[in-house]
Amino acid sequence: MLTEFGKALIFIILGLVFVAGGLLVAKILRPHNPTAEKTLPYECGEDPIGPQWMRFNIRFYVVALIFILFDVELVLLFPWALVYSKLGMFAYVAGALFIVILFLADFYLWAKGDLEWIRPEPNVPRLDQLVDHMPLRVKGATPPAASPVATSE
Amino acid sequence: MNQLLTDTLHTAPIMGTIVLALVVILINAMKKDSLALEYWVSLIGIAANIGLAVWAFPLRGSAFAGTVMTGGFASLTAAVFLVAAGLTIILSRAYIEKIGVNFGEFFHLILMGAAGMMTFAAGTDLVVTFVGLELMSICLYALAGISRRVHKSNEAALKYFLLGAFASGFFLYGIALIYGMTGTTNILGIAQNIAAYKSEPLFLVGAGLLLVGFAFKIGAVPFHMWVPDVYEGSPTVVSAFMSTGAKAAAFAALLLVFTATFDFIHSSMNTVLSVLAVASMLVGNIVAISQTNVKRMLAYSSIGHAGYMLIGITAGGDVSMAGVLFYLISYMFTNLGAFGVASIIENAEQQGTDLENFRGLYYRRPLLAVLMGVFMFSLVGIPPLAGFFGKYYIFVAAIENGYTWLTIVGVITSMISVYYYLRVVVLMFFQAPEEAEAPQVTSGGTIALLVSAFGILLVGLFPSIVLGWMGGLF
Amino acid sequence: MIPVHYYLILSAVMFITGVVGVLTRRNAIIIFMCIELMLNSVNLTFVAFSSYLGNEAGQMFVFFVMAVAAAEAAVGLAIVIALFRNKQTVNINEVNILKW
Numbered sequence: 001m002l003t004e005f006g007k008a009l010i011f012i013i014l015g016l017v018f019v020a021g022g023l024l025v026a027k028i029l030r031p032h033n034p035t036a037e038k039t040l041p042y043e044c045g046e047d048p049i050g051p052q053w054m055r056f057n058i059r060f061y062v063v064a065l066i067f068i069l070f071d072v073e074l075v076l077l078f079p080w081a082l083v084y085s086k087l088g089m090f091a092y093v094a095g096a097l098f099i100v101i102l103f104l105a106d107f108y109l110w111a112k113g114d115l116e117w118i119r120p121e122p123n124v125p126r127l128d129q130l131v132d133h134m135p136l137r138v139k140g141a142t143p144p145a146a147s148p149v150a151t152s153e
Numbered sequence: 154m155n156q157l158l159t160d161t162l163h164t165a166p167i168m169g170t171i172v173l174a175l176v177v178i179l180i181n182a183m184k185k186d187s188l189a190l191e192y193w194v195s196l197i198g199i200a201a202n203i204g205l206a207v208w209a210f211p212l213r214g215s216a217f218a219g220t221v222m223t224g225g226f227a228s229l230t231a232a233v234f235l236v237a238a239g240l241t242i243i244l245s246r247a248y249i250e251k252i253g254v255n256f257g258e259f260f261h262l263i264l265m266g267a268a269g270m271m272t273f274a275a276g277t278d279l280v281v282t283f284v285g286l287e288l289m290s291i292c293l294y295a296l297a298g299i300s301r302r303v304h305k306s307n308e309a310a311l312k313y314f315l316l317g318a319f320a321s322g323f324f325l326y327g328i329a330l331i332y333g334m335t336g337t338t339n340i341l342g343i344a345q346n347i348a349a350y351k352s353e354p355l356f357l358v359g360a361g362l363l364l365v366g367f368a369f370k371i372g373a374v375p376f377h378m379w380v381p382d383v384y385e386g387s388p389t390v391v392s393a394f395m396s397t398g399a400k401a402a403a404f405a406a407l408l409l410v411f412t413a414t415f416d417f418i419h420s421s422m423n424t425v426l427s428v429l430a431v432a433s434m435l436v437g438n439i440v441a442i443s444q445t446n447v448k449r450m451l452a453y454s455s456i457g458h459a460g461y462m463l464i465g466i467t468a469g470g471d472v473s474m475a476g477v478l479f480y481l482i483s484y485m486f487t488n489l490g491a492f493g494v495a496s497i498i499e500n501a502e503q504q505g506t507d508l509e510n511f512r513g514l515y516y517r518r519p520l521l522a523v524l525m526g527v528f529m530f531s532l533v534g535i536p537p538l539a540g541f542f543g544k545y546y547i548f549v550a551a552i553e554n555g556y557t558w559l560t561i562v563g564v565i566t567s568m569i570s571v572y573y574y575l576r577v578v579v580l581m582f583f584q585a586p587e588e589a590e591a592p593q594v595t596s597g598g599t600i601a602l603l604v605s606a607f608g609i610l611l612v613g614l615f616p617s618i619v620l621g622w623m624g625g626l627f
Numbered sequence: 628m629i630p631v632h633y634y635l636i637l638s639a640v641m642f643i644t645g646v647v648g649v650l651t652r653r654n655a656i657i658i659f660m661c662i663e664l665m666l667n668s669v670n671l672t673f674v675a676f677s678s679y680l681g682n683e684a685g686q687m688f689v690f691f692v693m694a695v696a697a698a699e700a701a702v703g704l705a706i707v708i709a710l711f712r713n714k715q716t717v718n719i720n721e722v723n724i725l726k727w
Contacts, residue, residue: 004629061708065701072697075690090157104175111182280688287695291702298706307710308722314703315658315719319649321699322665325692326642329669329685333635333676338684386724 062114073102160216163223166206166231167271173198174264181258192246195260199239206232210622219339220278222409227275229478229622230405234274236608237398237485238267243601244493245390247500252300259299263394266292270398274405279328279338282406286324286370289402290317293395297387309386316369316379324366330359340410360422363410370403371459374432384452389499389506392448393492396455397485404462404481412469426467427559433460434566441573447495447506450573451488454532457570458484464559465547473550475623480547482619483531483539483612490605491528494521497598514581522581524602529574531609534567539612546620634675641668655707655717659700666696 040047076098084091109115161168176198177191184190212224221227241263249259269292272285294317298310328338334356335343343350350356365376372380384392411422437457444450458480465477495506498514498521515522531540544567548560612619641664648661670689677685711717 058708061704065704068697069701073694075693079687079690093157101175104179108178108182280684280691283688284691284695287699291698294702294706298709301709302713304713305724307706307713308724310706311655311710311719311722314706315649315655315662318659318662318699318703319665322642322645322662322669325666325669326672328688329672329676332673332685332688333680336680336682336684338688 059117066109066114070102070106160221163209163212163214163216164221164227164275165209166202166228166235167221167268167275169198169202169205170235170264170268170271173202174261174268177264178258178261181261188246188249191260192242195242195264196239199235199242199264203232203235203239206235215277215341217281219341220276220281221272222275222277226405226409227271230274230401231271233401233482233485234267234270234398237394237401237489238263240489240493240601240605241390241394241398243597244393244489244496245388246597247595248388248390248496251500259296262292262296262299266296266394267398270402273402274409276406277340277409279331279340279410282340282410283321283325283328285402286406287321289399290321290370293317293391293399296391296394297383299391300388305386306388309383312379313383313387320366320369320376323362323369327359327362327364327366330355330362334359357422360411361425364422364425367403367407367411368429371400371407371462372433372456373429373459373463374436374456377433377436377456377459380456381449381452384455385446385449389448389492389496392452393489393496396451396492397488400455400459401481401485404459404466404477407466408474408477412466412474423467423469426463427556430460430463430467430559431562433457433463434562435460438566438569438573441570444573445508447508447511447577448492450508450577451491451495454570454573455488457566458532460566461544461547461563464551464556464563467559468547468551468554468556470550470554472553473547475620476543476546476550478623479612479616479619480543483543483609486605486608486612487528487531487538487540490524490602490609491532493598493602493605494525494528497521497595497602508577508580511577511580512584520599521602524606525581526578527606527609529578531613533571533574537610537613539609539616542613542616546616631675631679634671638668638671638675641665641671653718653720655710655719655722658719659703659707663696663700666692 077095080091080095080098084095173195177195180187180191180194206228209224210228212228214223215221216223242260245259245263266289269285269288269290273282273289274285276282276285294310294314297313298306300306331343332338334350334353335346337343368376369379384396387395433456437453437455437460441450441453441457444453462477462480462484465473465480498510499506511525514525527538531538534541534544544563548563551557551560551563645661645663645665645668648664649658652658652661670692673685673689673692677683677689707717710722714721716722
């Protein structure tokens with residue numbers, strides 16, 4: 001006689017056995033011959049550049065926040081949709097008010113320019129900037145090789 | 154449909170404030186450099202909403218299927234929060250002009266915070282109480298960190314946010330357990346069958362967790378760690394709004410949820426409440442002595458005042474609840490004024506709010522010093538001022554209900570508090586002035602401070618009128 | 628049918644895990660995740676009671692908790708970002724200008 005939890009336990013055990021068994025069999029069968037190239041992280045055949053933990057552009061963060069807000073606030077519309085037919089006009093007006101307020105928030109974001117996806121300005125080095133920045137240059141700054149472009153401006 | 158219209162009308166102060174906040178943020182979105190417009194729209198709108206609150210005062214009852222209280226208690230507290238929001242907005246204009254950005258958002262957040270406070274204090278369903286609490290708290294988190302390039306402000310916002318959200322977790326778990334025992338989240342529904350649950354352990358655990366959430370919000374010891382840090386780090390005007398509005402809202406909701414309906418008088422919860430009260434009075438008033446920063450001193454003093462108000466909540470009964478409400482009103486005017494003076498000094502002298510900055514203020518700015526003196530005397534509780542009657546009513550009610558020992562602790566800690574409040578007064582009036590220029594006081598700031606001082610005097614001279622509003626509220 | 632107290636024990640364990648995490652962890656983001664865990668354990672409690680009592684109020688409460696938690700997350704993460712831009716750290720032990 002199995003309880004509900006007994007079934008779940010059997011399911012979990014079977015799952016573990018399948019995964020562990022598969023890995024074990026593969027481990028036994030496959031040849032093991034690592035070289036330096038094989039252990040590198042794969043980046044389309046190129047040598048990897050820089051650390052793997054890169055920073056994302058801050059604009060992704062703003063868009064993600066806005067998305068989360070509008071996404072989750074919509075959860076309140078599901079129960080509303082369920083009782084809508086029973087409550088009639090009351091529910092219609094209440095839901096409409098909710099959506100209007102959400103729209104106002106959207107309008108605010110739009111008017112403030114938080115929804116703009118600003119393209120980064122191409123950073124063309126100019127001679128005066130290069131001269132200005134020379135004494136302050138630190139390790140890793142732009143090499144002065146780009147100066148022909150600057151003089152052409 | 155008619156039902157919706159009636160309910161909306163009866164909760165007019167809340168609805169009106171939300172609409173006002175939306176209008177302000179829309180103006181901000183559509184028009185550049187609209188500080189003056191937003192400022193005046195906010196102030197006129199707040200005045201109109203206070204009018205709505207007065208209009209709704211006789212409409213005792215509930216709206217939206219018994220989830221929100223209307224009239225009476227709700228209107229009174231709504232008016233208190235609106236006055237606090239209005240005075241904060243007047244005081245904050247100089248500050249906002251100094252930091253130079255986010256005007257509309259600042260006013261919007263203050264107004265939305267006020268709407269949250271009203272909802273928090275008027276909710277008779279724990280869902281509404283919770284949503285109001287969060288609306289208030291989220292606005293205050295953002296306000297605490299609004300000067301986002303200042304390290305102190307960042308730190309205050311982070312601490313307030315993490316501890317506030319932590320407290321919300323306890324609050325919610327308490328609600329969940331109470332819901333599980335009673336099958337409803339409506340506090341009137343819970344109150345009807347209170348006798349059946351009163352000794353259920355799960356219900357008591359739920360009520361205890363709810364109390365932990367409330368204690369965090371009112372800043373009672375031992376849940377007070379965030380108070381001094383947040384009040385010191387936030388912009389001073391925001392601290393003023395937090396220490397008055399948020400505290401008053403939490404106390405009003407505590408009154409509604411615990412005293413008015415749960416009826417825990419003479420049960421185990423009262424011991425807990427009295428321990429919180431004693432600890433808050435002692436810790437708040439004793440630690441305040443060693444503070445050298447006025448904002449931090451006021452933060453500890455606000456912990457102490459939370460202790461006095463908790464005496465009233467412990468004692469229970471109509472008289473002490475009216476006393477707590479009275480205390481809230483007098484404390485609102487007093488603390489707004491005190492923080493207002495601090496913010497003006499901070500803005501004008503580009504310095505901190507250390508005690509040293511108050512030295513000899515009387516010789517530089519007599520009016521400011523006199524007003525600060527009034528606020529300090531009211532915080533101490535000197536007779537003609539409002540602070541005295543707040544303490545008086547609470548202590549009398551406590552003695553009548555057999556909590557004499559709490560009153561004794563209250564009186565002793567009040568005497569301790571005289572030392573640090575009067576130190577400010579002594580510094581301002583009897584110490585040689587430093588070589589510093591007179592603080593630039595904007596006319597708006599002066600008006601807000603005068604209104605606060607006038608409110609203190611009025612409430613202090615005619616306490617029976619204010620108490621008359623509270624007659625039969627419970 | 629799994630009895631209701633199993634759910635309650637699970638949610639209590641989740642809640643306590645969250646509380647312990649908040650009290651012991653030092654990374655602001657992880658503390659915030661622990662708070663979210665607390666809120667979700669509350670949601671589980673609500674749903675369990677709701678199904679046990681045959682009463683929808685608890686489920687409705689869960690929707691509100693979710694919506695409010697999202698708003699709180701947005702503001703909280705913005706505060707953390709503002710802090711990080713100023714101090715280059717989210718470790719709360721290094722956030723210590725304000726004390727006593």
